[in-house]
Amino acid sequence: MPELPEVETVRRGLGPILEGALIERVELRRPNLRFPFPDDFAARLTGRTVVALGRRAKYLIADLDDSTVLVMHLGMSGSFRILAGAAAGGGTDTTETPGDFHLPRGKSTAHDHVVFHLRTPADGCARIVYNDPRRFGFMTLVERAAFDAHPLMRDIGIEPLGNLFGAGALAEVFAGKTAPLKAALLDQKLIAGLGNIYVCEALWRAELSPTRAAGTIAAGRGARARAEALAASIRSVLQEAIAAGGSTLRDHVQASGELGYFQHRFNVYDREGEACLRPGCGGVVERLTQSGRSTFWCPTCQK
DNA sequence: CTCCGCTCCTGCCGGC
DNA sequence: TGCCGGCAGGAGCGGA
Known part of the structure; x- marks a missing residue:
């Protein structure tokens, strides 16, 4: 589900915790998401420090201190949550922590697939938990030198918020x-x-x-x-x-x-049958299917 | 090459 | 109330 703005928001939320943090341990609760995790995924992350957290398209890009890059995609249903300070401290049991009492409504820990145990300069202990019910997301590791030529990255188009876009x-x-x-x-x-x-x-x-x-x-x-x-x-x-x-x-x-x-209300998305919100338009929002996906639009003002 | 439809997976919602 | 079909914010793949 997450599109560029959601991924960027995640980046801004995770960045302050992740940047400069030492990855002390990584729990993998299953062998794959959309794709299998790379061999030795947890071991290769253990002991690394995150240098910077960036974004390309809908990918989160974590630069590590050994010139590898952790690439993460949230798919349709991926989300992270942060357990910082006391909620993250001590013990190895991650299924029952104070932080879980504040799980968003409708969320369960059943789909917590990856837990990053961190040592951060600011807060000491922190955990970052990746949850993904549909498992369309994935994580992989790429050598920094091979990053731009990597199949996941090489064909990605122009960044719409970049200087070259117009x-x-x-x-x-x-x-x-x-x-x-x-x-x-x-x-x-x-x-x-x-x-x-x-x-x-x-x-x-x-x-x-x-x-x-x-x-x-x-x-x-x-x-x-x-x-x-x-x-x-x-x-x-x-x-x-x-x-x-x-x-x-x-x-x-x-x-x-x-x-x-x-989640916020959109002007046209998911408003089938409602009046077009453009002042003076007077049209009605319709829904059609294109390439198997729903399109919401106003045939009166969109030409 | 371009374009379309199918597919992975689980959750939720509306209809009966 | 409970079951079932349809649909969901992504994107790679195969086939036309």
């Missing part, structure tokens, strides 16, 4: 594409980090139909204006979502330690 970049990657705009925006090889929700939201904001050919952003009458509107919408939708995540982060970390999900 109308020109959109036009470049969409040129000649006959695929629906919705599908092209979801393609991680073209643009990194967008998922179903924020694609719907960005298209609504830009007043563009999800069904038009992606190439019409790059060429034809009005293409430049469409590209400008779409680029601006993508940026603003993501930035606002990150800001919203940041504001929920404080509450969340204090209350339960959970990171990885924040």
Whole structure:
């Protein structure tokens, strides 16, 4: 589920705990998530210090002090929670800790698959727990030198919040594409980090139909204006979502330690049958299926 | 090459 | 109340 803003929010939440922390021990509660963990995964992490926590597309990237990189993806249902201070201290039993009394509603420890036991400069003991009911997430280790050429990384498209992103970049990657705009925006090889929700939201904001050919952003009458509107919408939708995540982060970390999900009402996503929220539009939000996924849009104002 | 549909897994929700 | 089908925020793969 987590798209770029959620992953970025997780990064900002985990960063202060993880950066500079020594990994004292790693508990693996099962041999695989979506993919098997690498051989000796826990052993290779033990004794390492995390140098920095970054993000590329929807991947969390933890740089370690031995020039390896821990790559983590949350899939559809992955989340982390932080047990710091007293909740993390002492003992080897991780199924019953004070922190678990504050589990978010509906969460259970049944899907806690990985526990990182940390020694942090600031707090002493801390644990970071990875929970993932559907197990579409995964973790792997990559040599820093081979990182950019790694199959997971090498084909990832442009970062929508980076300096290189804009109308020109959109036009470049969409040129000649006959695929629906919705599908092209979801393609991680073209643009990194967008998922179903924020694609719907960005298209609504830009007043563009999800069904038009992606190439019409790059060429034809009005293409430049469409590209400008779409680029601006993508940026603003993501930035606002990150800001919203940041504001929920404080509450969340204090209350339960959970990171990885924040829910707020969207303008068009999951609003089938409701009135379009654009002032003066008067349309109704519809739902259609594209590439097997739900698209929510307003046919009245999105052209 | 491009595009589409299928697939992995569990949880939840609505309908009967 | 309980069961069942459908759907869910991702993305790699095979096949057309």
